[in-house]
Amino acid sequence: MKALQLVGWQKRPELCEVAIPEPGPGEVLLKIGGAGACHSDLHLMEAPEGSMPVTFPFTLGHENAGWIEKLGPGAAGYRVGDPVLIYGPWGCGHCLSCRKGVENYCESAASPRPGGLGRDGGMANYLIVPSTRFLVPIGDLHPREAAPLTDAALTSYHAVKRSLHLLGAGSTAVVIGAGGLGQMAIQFLRTLSAATTVVAIDTSANKLTIAKSMGADESLRFGGEVVRRIKDMTSGQGAHLVLDMVGSSATLNMAAQVARCLGDVTIVGLGGGALQVSYFSLPHECSVTSPYWGSIPELVEVVSLAQAGKIKMLVEYFPLDRAAEAYQLLHDGKIQGRAVIIPNVG
Numbered sequence: 001m002k003a004l005q006l007v008g009w010q011k012r013p014e015l016c017e018v019a020i021p022e023p024g025p026g027e028v029l030l031k032i033g034g035a036g037a038c039h040s041d042l043h044l045m046e047a048p049e050g051s052m053p054v055t056f057p058f059t060l061g062h063e064n065a066g067w068i069e070k071l072g073p074g075a076a077g078y079r080v081g082d083p084v085l086i087y088g089p090w091g092c093g094h095c096l097s098c099r100k101g102v103e104n105y106c107e108s109a110a111s112p113r114p115g116g117l118g119r120d121g122g123m124a125n126y127l128i129v130p131s132t133r134f135l136v137p138i139g140d141l142h143p144r145e146a147a148p149l150t151d152a153a154l155t156s157y158h159a160v161k162r163s164l165h166l167l168g169a170g171s172t173a174v175v176i177g178a179g180g181l182g183q184m185a186i187q188f189l190r191t192l193s194a195a196t197t198v199v200a201i202d203t204s205a206n207k208l209t210i211a212k213s214m215g216a217d218e219s220l221r222f223g224g225e226v227v228r229r230i231k232d233m234t235s236g237q238g239a240h241l242v243l244d245m246v247g248s249s250a251t252l253n254m255a256a257q258v259a260r261c262l263g264d265v266t267i268v269g270l271g272g273g274a275l276q277v278s279y280f281s282l283p284h285e286c287s288v289t290s291p292y293w294g295s296i297p298e299l300v301e302v303v304s305l306a307q308a309g310k311i312k313m314l315v316e317y318f319p320l321d322r323a324a325e326a327y328q329l330l331h332d333g334k335i336q337g338r339a340v341i342i343p344n345v346g
Helices: 039-046 143-150 152-161 180-192 205-213 226-233 249-258 296-307 320-331
Strands: 002-006 014-017 028-037 063-071 083-086 126-129 135-137 172-176 197-202 218-221 239-244 259-267 287-289 315-319 338-342
Touching (some): 028 083, 028 143, 063 143, 083 143, 143 152, 143 296, 143 315, 143 338, 152 180, 152 296, 172 226, 172 249, 197 205, 197 226, 205 218, 218 226, 226 249, 320 338
Parallel strands (some): 172 197, 197 218, 315 338
Antiparallel strands (some): 002 014, 028 338
16 A cells, blocks of 8 residues: 655655555454644654654554454454544553543653654555544544544644633634644634634634634734734723743743733643743743643544534645645645545545
8 A cells, every 4th residue: 555654753754555454352443534633743853863752664643534444353342344533542441531531641661652752653545443432423524524633623622622611701812824734723712712802813814814803803914013913902801811822932922911810821832932931931820731642532522522513624635646735735835624545535
C-alpha cells in the first residue's frame, strides 16, 4: 500500500510503498476514508533532531476515520465494514486517567504516543488501531467528513467546555486564529454556551468572513487596535475566555491584555511563543492553561453534535498522492478550514 511517511528529521514527507499490516490480538485493521492534515504535523516536520521521542520512518496522519477491514484475535464489539473514527491519544489503558477515558493525560511515561505522531498514522490505505476502545461509531457520517472531528473539533470542544462556567449571559469570548480549530471553537461557543459576544481575530480577511458565517459576532484583523476594541466592547473589563489557537508570542501577549479578572486564557496553538507570567502581567485570578486534545467521552459528544447538524467543518479534500501538496498549502496559509487526505473513496 502507499503511505505518506516522515523519513528523517527536518525532511519533507515522502510517499512510500509499505506492506499492508496484519492486526494482532485485540487490534483492528482500518481502511482509511479520511485523514486530516494538521499544523501539528508541520511542527513535527520542522522539529530539531532529537527534540521528540519518534523513530523514523513513520506514517503521518493523527485525525483518522474509515471502515473496519479486519478484526484481530479477541477484538470484539464491531463488524467488518462499520464506519468509525479513531480517538487519537493512545494511552496505556490501565492508569487512573485512562480508566476515566482521559487517555490524553495518560500517566504512563511512554504514553500517549498517537498514530501519526510517532507511530504509524492514517495517511495510508490502511492503519492498525491498537484497541477497539479507541474506536467511535459515526453512523451516517462519511469518514472523510468525520476525520477532523478527532482533533480539530475535539481539541476545540474540550477547550471551550472546560470554561463554560465563565460563559453566562453577558459574557464575552475571544478566539485568536480563525483557521480549522478556531472555526470549530466558534461553533462550540455558540452551541454550548450562553456567551453574548464571540469575537474572532485573524490576519486573513477571508477567514474572518468565514468566522462570521459560523457565528462570530465581531471579526477583527490582528493588529494594534484589537486590544482597545475589545476593551471598549466589554466596558473596559476584558473577555471572560480567550482561546489562543495560534500560540505565538504576539498572540499570547494580546491574549493577556484582553482577558479579564477571574477569566481564562487557554493556549491551544503550538506557535512556540511564551507568555511572561508575573503578579502584574495578567489580571487578578486569571488562569492560564494549555489543554491537550480531549477525552474519549468528549469525542462521543462531538460526534453526536455533528450527527445532529450542530457543527460543520469546512474541509478541502486531496487524494493521497497530493498529500504533500496539501501540507505545503497548509504551511502557506492557503487552507481555509481543514485539509483531509482521502486514501480510499469507499
